[in-house]
Amino acid sequence: MGLIHIDLFTTLDGVAQAPGGPDEDAEDGFAFGGWQAPLWDEVVDEQVNTGMADLDALLLGRRTYDIFAAYWPHADGGIARLFNSIPKYVASREAPTLEWANSTLLGPDVVAAVRELRDRHANIHVIGSLDLVQTLFTERLFDRLTLWVYPILLGGGKKVFADGVVPTNLRLIEPVVASPKGAVMQRYALADGTPGVGDMSAGDHEG
Structure with missing residues (x-):
């Protein structure tokens, strides 16, 4: 069974809306489109390329x-x-025409379709796509x-952890890496499982 990877750029306060450019997503009057650009550096570039x-x-x-379809077919590298x-x-509530080569529209049951993709591919990456990510978190x-x-705070905008989060355990699988500009x-x-609880006053924190 293949792996589904969610890859997201986020501010310290969890905003993941429009990191790449001013025209990427101005919904709800978001004024900070392109917030990632001044903080991109060679370490982030290497991390992204290695991760892909x-x-x-x-x-x-x-x-x-x-x-992506407006940019990558005309890019090099x-x-x-x-x-x-x-x-x-592509997950969509509508029926768009998909002109980018090798593109397929998923059916109305997105969850079932994504589960089926795991049998076709070894490593499926979800980039951005915040509404879809909430569904994946829920399931x-x-x-x-x-x-x-x-290392910035925007105070408003679409969040990584918004309406789809359910109690979930995660495990850090690589050392944390910091870039020169602070990413x-x-x-x-x-x-497995859901987050546990304890009582710090009862000595549960001792180790």
């Missing part, structure tokens, strides 16, 4: 798909060649969660 090395399919929400060649699967339908956390990469695996 194993992917053999993209799973995207409609908005992210449209952004290794990531562009990879994205253009692999299958792309615990992911295996890896990679967050690039940036911190954290990579987790989904773990």
Whole structure:
């Protein structure tokens, strides 16, 4: 069974809306589109490229798909060649025309369709696609969660952990990496069970 990776760029206060550019997503008057650009550096670039090395399919929400489809077919470089060649699967409540090569619209039962994708691919990456990510969180339908956390606070905007989160255990699977401009990469695996509780006053914290 293949792995589903969720890859997200987020501010320290959890905002993941429109990291890439001013026109990416201005919904609800979001004024900080492109907040990631001033903080991008060679370490983040290397982390992103390394993290994508194993992917053999993209799973995207409609908005992210449209952004990618407008950019990557005209780009150069290794990531562009990879994205253009692999299958792309799109979750949408509508029936858009998908003109980017190797793109397929998922059926109305997105959860069932995503589960089926695991039998076709070894490493499926979800990038951005915040509405879709909430569904995956609700269903615990992911295996890896990679967050690039940036040292800024925006105070408003679409959040990584919004309406889909259910109690879930995660396990840190790689050492945390910090970039020169302060971005911190954290990579987790989904773990069994739900978060436990204890009583600090009863000595549960002793070790």
